[in-house]
Amino acid sequence: MTTYEATYCPRCGTELGTTHVDGRDRQYCASCDRVEWRNPVPCAGVAVVDPERGALLTRRDVEPGVGKWTLAGGHMEVEESPERAAARELAEETNVRVDPEDLDLLDAYTLTRGDGKYVVSMGYVVHARHATGTPEPGPEVQTVGWFTPDEFAASDHRYLEPHDQRFERAWTHVTED
Known part of the structure; x- marks a missing residue:
């Protein structure tokens, strides 16, 4: 393969x-x-959502999409479940930790990058009350921040697509429960 x-x-x-x-x-x-x-390459990510502060986003410092905003996530490793991969990537990129068992499956999508790479991404969401740690950028991240949909829309920030759609679904999932 x-x-x-x-x-x-x-x-x-x-x-x-x-x-x-x-x-x-x-x-x-x-x-x-x-x-x-x-x-395709399997990937997993997680949105940490606090109805008061927003969702935790990362500004990328690596390709694809240097300078664009995403939810924490990345490639799964061998012998790793999607939930564990999402929790590991969150910790690596933001210093925030969650128990994989606290994650709710949000969505899954396929994506084709311009370089010919195909990705299958599984997205999870967790309420911030289940998270520990102080958000700070990991080695692949320029900065981290909490944003509500309105705050992000009012800024000059840009998403690495399709993270905008996952962000909206995660926000709705937590705030409408």
């Missing part, structure tokens, strides 16, 4: 050709006699 389209077989180094499987052309290694499946 590969994340990006490959030119050579990752197992034997032979240049890949194509074969037709399941109604689509797929990359194929004639030497290994196997299809090189291309799969």
